[in-house]
Amino acid sequence: MAEAAIPAPARRPVLAGRVKAALVLFGLFAALPPVAAAAGDPFLVLIATRILAYAIAAMALDLILGFGAMVSFGHAAYLGFGAYAVAILASFGITDIFVQIACAAGVSALFALVTGAISLRTRGVYFIMITLAFGQMAFFFFISLSAYGGDDGVGLRSRSTLFGTDLLENDVTLFYVTLAVLAALFLACHRIVGSRFGRVLTGIRENPVRMEAIGFTPFRYQLTAFVISGMMTSVAGVMLANQAEFVSPAFMSWHRSGELIVMVVLGGIGTLAGAIGGAVAALVLEEALGMMTEHWPFWFGLFLVLMVLFSPRGITGFVEKLGRRRP
Amino acid sequence: MKLEIAHLSKSFGALKVTDDVSLAVAPGEIHAIIGPNGAGKTTLIAQLSGQLAPDAGRVILDGQDITGRSMAERVHMGLARSFQITQVLPGFTVLENVALAVQARRGSSFRFFARVAEEAALNRAALDALAEAGLDDRAHVVARALSHGEHRRLELAIALATGPRVLLLDEPLAGVGGEEADAFVARLKALKGRLTMVLIEHDMEAVFALADRVSVLVYGQVIATGAPDAVRSDPQVRAAYLGEEEESAA
Numbered sequence: 001m002a003e004a005a006i007p008a009p010a011r012r013p014v015l016a017g018r019v020k021a022a023l024v025l026f027g028l029f030a031a032l033p034p035v036a037a038a039a040g041d042p043f044l045v046l047i048a049t050r051i052l053a054y055a056i057a058a059m060a061l062d063l064i065l066g067f068g069a070m071v072s073f074g075h076a077a078y079l080g081f082g083a084y085a086v087a088i089l090a091s092f093g094i095t096d097i098f099v100q101i102a103c104a105a106g107v108s109a110l111f112a113l114v115t116g117a118i119s120l121r122t123r124g125v126y127f128i129m130i131t132l133a134f135g136q137m138a139f140f141f142f143i144s145l146s147a148y149g150g151d152d153g154v155g156l157r158s159r160s161t162l163f164g165t166d167l168l169e170n171d172v173t174l175f176y177v178t179l180a181v182l183a184a185l186f187l188a189c190h191r192i193v194g195s196r197f198g199r200v201l202t203g204i205r206e207n208p209v210r211m212e213a214i215g216f217t218p219f220r221y222q223l224t225a226f227v228i229s230g231m232m233t234s235v236a237g238v239m240l241a242n243q244a245e246f247v248s249p250a251f252m253s254w255h256r257s258g259e260l261i262v263m264v265v266l267g268g269i270g271t272l273a274g275a276i277g278g279a280v281a282a283l284v285l286e287e288a289l290g291m292m293t294e295h296w297p298f299w300f301g302l303f304l305v306l307m308v309l310f311s312p313r314g315i316t317g318f319v320e321k322l323g324r325r326r327p
Numbered sequence: 328m329k330l331e332i333a334h335l336s337k338s339f340g341a342l343k344v345t346d347d348v349s350l351a352v353a354p355g356e357i358h359a360i361i362g363p364n365g366a367g368k369t370t371l372i373a374q375l376s377g378q379l380a381p382d383a384g385r386v387i388l389d390g391q392d393i394t395g396r397s398m399a400e401r402v403h404m405g406l407a408r409s410f411q412i413t414q415v416l417p418g419f420t421v422l423e424n425v426a427l428a429v430q431a432r433r434g435s436s437f438r439f440f441a442r443v444a445e446e447a448a449l450n451r452a453a454l455d456a457l458a459e460a461g462l463d464d465r466a467h468v469v470a471r472a473l474s475h476g477e478h479r480r481l482e483l484a485i486a487l488a489t490g491p492r493v494l495l496l497d498e499p500l501a502g503v504g505g506e507e508a509d510a511f512v513a514r515l516k517a518l519k520g521r522l523t524m525v526l527i528e529h530d531m532e533a534v535f536a537l538a539d540r541v542s543v544l545v546y547g548q549v550i551a552t553g554a555p556d557a558v559r560s561d562p563q564v565r566a567a568y569l570g571e572e573e574e575s576a577a
Contacts, residue, residue: 191439192439192440194442194443195440195443196430196434196436196437196439196441196443196446197438198443199430200427200430202416202418202419203416203419203427206416206417206419207414207415207417209378209414210485211427212397212398212399213376213378213402213408213410213414214402214428214488215432216399216431217397221436224437
């Protein structure tokens with residue numbers, strides 16, 4: 001066979017390495033609850049659940065930012081849709097997490113489809129600004145939603161139910177369910193990136209003119225990716241609402257959108273596993289620096305500047321460089 | 328497949344870059360378009376491929392008016408182009424660059440789970456196109472690591488992989504010289520008859536070796552069309568363009 005003669009593609013090991021990195025991260029997370037229990041600090045599990053939820057969102061953003069070169073500055077809106085899906089449905093007595101996720105994803109898909117179709121008419125800075133504007137519109141919509149606390153938000157009477165049980169009331173169970181969701185969505189993203197669709201999306205990032213000249217219409221593929229990313233981010237919102245047992249428009253402010261971009265950049269753009277690492281690093285640093293000094297944003301900013309200067313490909317680039325130095 | 332251009336015009340401000348151009352490219356023919364720099368050759372290709380909309384006139388492919396069709400639609404109808412300035416996906420391997428062009432016409436690209444790298448049919452068709460362009464031995468090199476000559480061959484392989492019936496070649500030999508140019512001309516010759524080709528080229532040796540007919544474009548206007556020898560001896564052409572070249576060559 002002709003294919004047998006072709007040497008294996010050189011980029012394979014890099015991809016496999018990133019899957020391995022993600023598996024290591026998942027393994028470390030899985031070991032956390034017993035460690036936290038032994039250390040007598042059960043609160044750690046709740047913090048870690050929050051990190052996992054943001055990791056889902058950062059990874060979903062990386063799918064379009066890293067692989068599609070679409071810098072969405074309004075992604076916190078989808079976190080909000082997920083979170084409010086939990087609160088609003090619960091107020092009608094619908095607490096099943098699968099129904100909540102389906103509604104969150106449905107609303108997000110619609111919002112992403114409409115705002116994405118408009119935003120994708122623009123490029124570069126204009127794309128960033130217009131996604132920011134749509135994100136802010138969603139933010140102010142929920143601020144004006146006085147039935148659900150408006151600006152103050154609303155507490156959840158209980159967490160979502162899983163198969164009709166209240167298993168998620170247990171912090172450790174919620175943690176593992178969130179970890180499972182992250183792992184499943186990582187697998188999905190990984191497959192998407194390696195699929196026909198993923199290759200087209202990455203091709204558009206590399207050279208849209210070339211893609212048109214071989215017969216692809218970039219818009220369709222970019223919009224589809226934008227919708228997928230929005231839906232995945234809303235799942236993060238569902239988990240976040242359960243973690244906090246509280247929902248407010250603060251989930252969807254533009255600061256949040258910015259933090260998601262920081263996580264992706266910190267982890268290494270276009271790496272998926274890196275986005276997860278970026279979310280962990282950003283939130284752990286925030287917690288750790290926050291305990292040491294009230295001026296933590298300064299030190300965090302300094303760290304970010306140094307990281308971007310000396311390792312533009314983020315934590316992933318840093319780790320891969322170390323790996324190459326010590327074969 | 329036949330390509331007709333009827334009264335095509337395009338202006339950038341006061342500058343007429345395409346001035347009432349009409350041409351008929353016969354099926355299987357290699358039709359060369361030559362002319363001095365700034366004559367509007369690339370702009371003409373851009374209008375034929377759908378990258379640029381003409382101000383007036385029509386482009387007709389096999390009797391069908393395609394003037395309003397997008398670049399992607401035209402590719403699916405069998406009209407492909409190569410670029411004067413290499414347009415590849417720099418981070419993709421050579422094989423991936425070409426396989427993507429095959430993928431564009433084979434099946435849906437809205438497939439999200441199966442691994443595209445393992446689609447043997449795509450890779451096989453891509454390797455065939457690479458073999459025709461003389462680049463199959465470099466299939467797994469990342470495109471940005473290729474030499475200039477290899478880039479030109481990749482550009483040709485990608486265009487071939489779209490399965491064209493009419494191929495618009497915008498200076499395929501730009502920056503390629505010596506033996507490499509000869510080999511390139513031989514490859515294009517091997518494609519002759521199977522494809523209709525519109526060839527823009529500055530390398531006159533290549534043009535006269537390949538073209539069935541030659542059109543001369545000067546200031547956006549076609550001043551002569553005919554067999555290579557007839558065009559070469561046309562006094563108007565010699566005055567406008569060829570003269571200086573031949574003198575400098577002599």
